[in-house]
Amino acid sequence: MSYRVQRPGRHGTVAIRGLEHHFIRWGPESADPVLLLHGFADCAATFQFLADEIDSGLPLVAIDWRGFGASARSPGGYWFPDYYADLEAMLDTFCPQGPARLVGHSMGANVAMIFAGVRPARVRALVNLEGIGLPRTQPTQAPARLAQWLDELRAPLPAGEYASVDELAARVAKRNPRLTADQAGFIAACWSGPLPGGGVRLLADPAHRRTNPYLYRREEMEACWRAIEARVLLVVGGASELLPRLAPEGGVESLKAIVPGLVIEQVAGAGHMLHHEAPRVIARLIERFAGTSLP
Numbered sequence: 001m002s003y004r005v006q007r008p009g010r011h012g013t014v015a016i017r018g019l020e021h022h023f024i025r026w027g028p029e030s031a032d033p034v035l036l037l038h039g040f041a042d043c044a045a046t047f048q049f050l051a052d053e054i055d056s057g058l059p060l061v062a063i064d065w066r067g068f069g070a071s072a073r074s075p076g077g078y079w080f081p082d083y084y085a086d087l088e089a090m091l092d093t094f095c096p097q098g099p100a101r102l103v104g105h106s107m108g109a110n111v112a113m114i115f116a117g118v119r120p121a122r123v124r125a126l127v128n129l130e131g132i133g134l135p136r137t138q139p140t141q142a143p144a145r146l147a148q149w150l151d152e153l154r155a156p157l158p159a160g161e162y163a164s165v166d167e168l169a170a171r172v173a174k175r176n177p178r179l180t181a182d183q184a185g186f187i188a189a190c191w192s193g194p195l196p197g198g199g200v201r202l203l204a205d206p207a208h209r210r211t212n213p214y215l216y217r218r219e220e221m222e223a224c225w226r227a228i229e230a231r232v233l234l235v236v237g238g239a240s241e242l243l244p245r246l247a248p249e250g251g252v253e254s255l256k257a258i259v260p261g262l263v264i265e266q267v268a269g270a271g272h273m274l275h276h277e278a279p280r281v282i283a284r285l286i287e288r289f290a291g292t293s294l295p
Contacts, residue, residue, distance in 0.1 A: 003186035006052040009045075009062075013070075016089045017082075022070035023063045023094075026051040030059035031097045032293050034286065035090065038062065039106030039131075041204050043069030045190035049183065049279035055287050061094050065108070067205035069190075078208055083111045084118065091122055099124035099230070101290040105275055106131055106242075110221075113259075116232070117224030125290040128234045129274045129282065132246055132255065133222075137215040149213035158209060160202035165189050168200060178239075178270070178277045187276065218248075225259050233263045233289045235282065237270035263289075 009024035024044050025033070036047045044062035051060055064071035066086060067078055074082070091100050100123055104112035109131020116123040162168040169188035173179055179187070192200035236243055236252055248254055256262045265285060270278045 003048075003182040005048055007056065009048065009051060014093055016066075016086050016093070019066050019072040019074060021063055021066065021072070021086075021090075023061055025059070025061050026054075027056060027059040030293070031095065032101070033059035033061040033094060034101045034103055034290055035094060036060055036062035037087070037102060037104040037108030037112055038065065038068070039104075039108050039129075040208070041068070041191075041202075042105065043190055043203065045069060046187050046276060048186070048190075050275045050283055050286075053280045053283040055283075055291065058287065058291055059293075063090055063094075067208060069203055073205045073207075077210075078205070080111075080212070083107075084115050087111055087115050088119065088122070101125045103127040103129070103286055103290065104131055105129040106272065113228070113232075114221060114224045116230050117227040120227055120229040123228075123230040126228075126230050126232045127282075127286050127290055128232060130234075130236055130240060130243065130272055132234070132236075132243075132248065132252060133218055134216040134246065135248075136218045139215070141215055145211065145215060146213050149211045152210050157206035160204070160206055161195065161199055162192070162201075163199050165192060165200055168192055168202075176271060176273055176276070179273075183276060222258050225255075228259055231261060231263075231289065232259050233265060233285065234259075235265050235267060235274060235285060237272055237274055237277070238266050238268040239270060240272045242272045 007026055009026045011024055013020050013022055038044055044064045047062040065083060067073045099121065102112045102123055109128040110133060112126055113128060113131060116126055165188050169185040172188050173181065173184040191202055193203050195201050252264060267274060267278050267281050275282050
């Protein structure tokens, strides 16, 4: 058996800041779509589970970030501020009519949260699927972090190769036992491409795996969050494997004192990959929170 797609998407490419980016559309053509922003090591295509559950009249556009999925790789490496600039260019292209509706997962949600604070007039609704930043760092961590980065530059990058899609699917299922076998197989196919001599290789650029030489400065991130004017819904998994080590002091409820008007929903039994594990629940939340188009 394999996952049966209910609503096939329409694929395309667009130049974003000099790199070809792959995107998928579902629903009617619109200048006011809901923009779907995937997380680290994921890709636009796995939003298919969500697209199959959501109101067919709601226009969706999912985009592969640079160096992920079918988008071009960045020859100069990967730096987080590039994603803010990429997102602004994406809004210019896909959401020219006015403030946008964003749905981000993990890394994609973190990009969206910073952008929404830096460009508050450009975002009117944001559904954040477990994008709550990283733990605080201390300046004393800098020497070891920089040394680690220098060491990794000398080491070969991981190949990310597998004998077959089935082998990769088995790894996906092992890491997330809440997925069905059909879902794990579909995700593995989305994440990989064929090798000339047989087998498959992860599409995500292995350069993403290098350590960031710069420490995460949470105080700066929170300053951006405080400037958000959009409505923000934070969705967390009741069984999230990442939340316990990423949640700030005081837990996710403490974020209400930082993000203006923040609404928090918990999905019982779901882990970090909310849009894979509970697409029907996430679809209903998006419809309620970000389903209204511009007049």
